[in-house]
Amino acid sequence: MADGADIIDFSSNINPLGPPAGLKEVLIKSYDELISYPDIKYRELRENISAYLGCHSDEVMTGNGALEIINNVSLLFKRVVVFTPCFIEYIKRPEILGREVVRLRLDNDFKIDLGELNKALKEGDLLILGNPNNPTAKRIPEDMLYKIQSITKERNAFLLLDEAFYEFCPFDYDSIKLFHNAQNVCIIRAATKFFALPGIRLGYAYAKGDFVKRYNEIESPWSVNSFANAAARNIFKDVRYIENTREYIKKEREFLLTELSGIDYLKVFDSQVNFILIKLLKYDEDILFDKFLKNGILIRKASSFEGLDKSYIRIAVKDHDSNKRIVNCFKECV
Structure with a gap:
């Protein structure tokens, strides 16, 4: 062996x-920032993220990695719907929080069955989907994503898209632009995979302002550290x-x-x-x-x-x- x-x-x-060149120097220069609490509203961080995502800073949520955002969003709903196979934390985090989790199966080609979704989804549900999905490595086609969002809207449910691997994909569509007017969608991304920074623990998400306000009411203060804030000054501009x-x-x-x-x-x-x-x-x-x-x-x-x-x-x-x-x-x- x-x-x-x-x-x-x-x-x-x-x-x-590996991480972007020059990031090490950026983090070293930010060392003295560690003696103070981060800005509790993360204004600089949210501005850097919003410029990268192409949205307003009041449409940005931050977290200690994508997982904290998944956890916090799950806290806002009583029932969660997922399609398996999927990232286990879509199931584990809601269950730890005492939420009911409804498991649906992807079809034999690992595609979402809209008929099954139609039958299972109820008013007030949270639907969590990986886009692309882990471990199947499949991205949801644009027309299918529109249909899924329409179903969640008709049911008065909410769609959470985990797009932690977004930057690796072909840029044939951007779900943030697709759903820039949708009130029932939250889109998560992160610095973990693409920017090779799992130790930084920087997750971020897009949603419309009303949902962001709900999220801010239940999130833990200072969950994102100063090094993550400093990294955001560098990585998104490279x-x-x-x-x-x-x-x-x-x-x-x-x-x-x-x-x-x-x-x-x-x-x-x-x-x-x-x-x-x-x-x-x-x-x-x-x-x-x-x-x-x-x-x-x-x-x-x-x-x-x-x-x-x-x-x-x-x-x-x-x-x-x-x-x-x-x-x-x-x-x-x-």
Whole structure:
């Protein structure tokens, strides 16, 4: 088995290019800000986020990572509807808060069944969807998203879109622009994955002003730290970093999809993001996990996602040398 230092972690879907250049210096310069509480209203932070998202600062909510925003929004509703498989915290956080969670199944192609949604969704519900969804790596098509939002509006329900992986996707549409007049939509994004800053814990979201006011009434004060505020001065303005990352991930994603689709014992699902879901037609996740770990590669067992069994794994898109290495491991396992 490879030493821990030599293991390539394909279970973690963080930008392989690392954080934006120059951010370290920005954070060092902001060190003295740690002796004071952050602005409790996060005015500078919300201005930087709103400029990046293309909205008004009073339409921005902040949180200690996207997860805190999911938690706080769930607190505002009595019943939550999700489609599985999905990020487990869509289920876990509401249940911890004592909310009822209704689980619906994605269809065989991991698409949302509008008929099932129509039957299940009730007035006052919160519908949480990943866009793109984790672990299926699928983004909701624009026309489908319109239909989903229309159904939630008809039911007097609320739609929460988790778009933590948004920047990795093709920019064929921007849901913030699509729903700029919608009163029943909240869209979450984060610095965690794309900007490679899981330790900063910076989540942010867009919603119309009335909902933002409701959110502000129940959020914890000072939940976002000063380093996160300082990072926001830098990362959202780094256009070159954003464009380079998108181009790099697109190229490497296509490489992996092409190479892996030619391996007989794999069913590789199309991806629009920086990770890929794979169904194993031979072996199971435990066998492949052990085989890969001996070769210094860590993969994600996908049975931890409700709705998937041990025949599924998930891998991240990494740097080219690492991607070639995992392709060779898959081929050697034939």
